[in-house]
Ligand SMILES: Nc1ncnc2c1ncn2[C@@H]1O[C@H](COP(=O)(O)OP(=O)(O)OP(=O)(O)O)[C@@H](O)[C@H]1O
């Protein structure tokens with residue numbers, strides 16, 4: 237698929253989600269990256285980030301639900317989450333290597349582990365913060381645990397969960413850049429190579445590319461989170 | 471359907487419930503038990519029945535266990551011991567699945583802060599209970615719309631809760647409970663978050679709805695005026711125990727304990743009393759066929775038993791079936807020729823109210839017309855409410871003005887047949903003699 241079609245589609249999608257401003261931001265941001273000959277690297281980065289984020293959600297949301305519903309699980313594993321978030325990010329690269337070797341798989345694995353805590357934490361928080369009366373309403377009308385979860389708790393926790401998705405995506409992006417050290421492709425590799433070759437200009441261009449991708453992803457996911465907020469809420 | 475029977479319900483909060491239950495059986499006090507084993511006694515040995523189709527109001531101060539008791543009925547709170555039987559089903563014995571099904575079928579609940587889902591429209595909220603029952607989408611919309619119309623929210627179904635006022639949100643909450651078509655509505659301080667005017671409207675509407683739909687309603691409130699407005703039996707609770715159960719007027723008239731008495735101290739008596747309780751039943755009633763001379767004899771030549779004020783009082787006149795014909799003013803009687811029959815002397819402009827009207831709704835009429843006739847459901851005259859009988863009724867409040875606590879005549883329950891039965895219209899003298907012999911205080915006053 238030629239880049240300009242991709243860019244047009246991406247801009248259109250961003251417009252649908254977040255309105256004209258975010259649509260234009262996406263359009264010009266991506267065109268600029270294409271112009272810098274960073275299109276290929278950008279796509280690689282986006283693919284890595286998307287895979288890692290999706291995997292983090294698939295793992296993180298159910299774990300977050302479990303933590304929300306079981307006080308015991310929350311108390312046991314909450315310190316683990318704290319520790320995961322205080323470790324420096326490149327530490328995560330080390331355990332991935334023996335299993336998957338150098339390359340994209342290791343990078344992806346490290347990224348998932350690194351970026352999963354926010355979505356777990358915010359899913360649990362969102363569910364716990366659903367007003368007791370609403371949960372009771374589901375019980376009072378004879379709702380089963382599953383009905384309660386899917387009709388009341390998850391929908392009401394959705395804005396908080398979306399905030400978690402945003403944070404997770406940002407963490408994934410930062411990790412994907414660092415994971416270039418163990419062989420991940422994309423914008424991170426462009427930076428990493430230019431550091432090794434002392435090409436300040438190219439490194440700077442790739443750096444700007446990362447910033448642009450970060451801003452676009454951040455704005456789009458924030459717009460998604462805003463849409464998830466209930467009607468009339470600030 | 472919707473009969474609830476509570477048998478020895480106790481609820482202990484906290485870990486040491488077995489020990490605490492033992493202490494409860496020994497009759498230890500709530501504070502002692504808390505000190506002994508750290509458990510909180512939420513409810514203690516509560517037994518009473520709730521009739522099908524009645525509004526029962528659970529009342530008591532904060533922390534007296536009203537919400538806990540209400541939630542025991544559908545087992546949102548698991549009772550520590552005792553049985554709850556609803557329409558012959560022992561709810562306390564139901565397994566997990568059966569309990570959910572039973573809640574779906576039998577209970578609707580209305581919450582203090584409405585508990586509407588902010589991410590759904592009113593229609594979506596009202597259909598919530600049906601959705602849980604897995605009713606098909608089409609039927610759900612249909613039944614939800616019926617409930618929405620019933621509570622007067624038509625036209626608002628596509629709005630979100632945040633777009634509605636508190637009163638309207640609570641209507642939606644009520645509609646949600648009604649849409650599920652459960653026999654029993656549990657309402658925990660459902661109107662407490664509303665401002666006073668809206669609250670009054672909602673109380674009146676709930677009563678109206680209840681009359682139409684014949685649901686069993688258990689309503690938690692800490693406001694006696696609200697309990698009175700809802701017009702059902704009251705269960706007064708204190709520290710997890712039931713102190714008194716009865717109609718509002720019974721509780722006001724005969725408070726079982728000082729606690730109840732303090733509770734009812736500030737009640738608006740005029741809202742509790744009904745016309746039939748205030749009506750002066752002892753005043754003689756004349757027949758339209760009597761002559762003036764006969765009437766004068768019957769009344770003992772004096773102003774005996776005339777009710778009303780300024781113009782020297784008046785008497786009620788009723789026909790042989792006990793139906794009101796009019797009233798006779800004392801001055802008309804005094805100036806009339808002895809051979810005239812009363813029929814020609816009557817004032818026909820006397821206002822008539824049904825026996826169950828609340829006193830506070832009558833006051834303006836009484837003030838304007840001196841007296842108001844009260845008729846029973848069968849159309850028979852019960853008596854007259856006059857300014858004097860109103861003052862007497864209000865002054866008879868127990869526990870104040872040094873009046874006796876119980877048995878104030880004005881508050882005693884109507885004893886089936888009124889004093890004057892209207893079966894012998896041709897012997898008015900016997901009638902007035904009968905009433906005189908009851909020694910009613912009103913005979914003595916002019
Ligand atoms: N989950 C709980 N754990 C421990 N104690 C509880 C719990 N729920 C209620 N209680 C205690 O049970 C007692 C009765 O509480 P309840 O909520 O039924 O009172 P209430 O009459 O509804 O009061 P209010 O008018 O404030 O709503 C109180 O002493 C309260 O502290």
Ligand SMILES: [Mg+2]
Nearest residue numbers: 536537538658
């Ligand atoms: Mg309560």
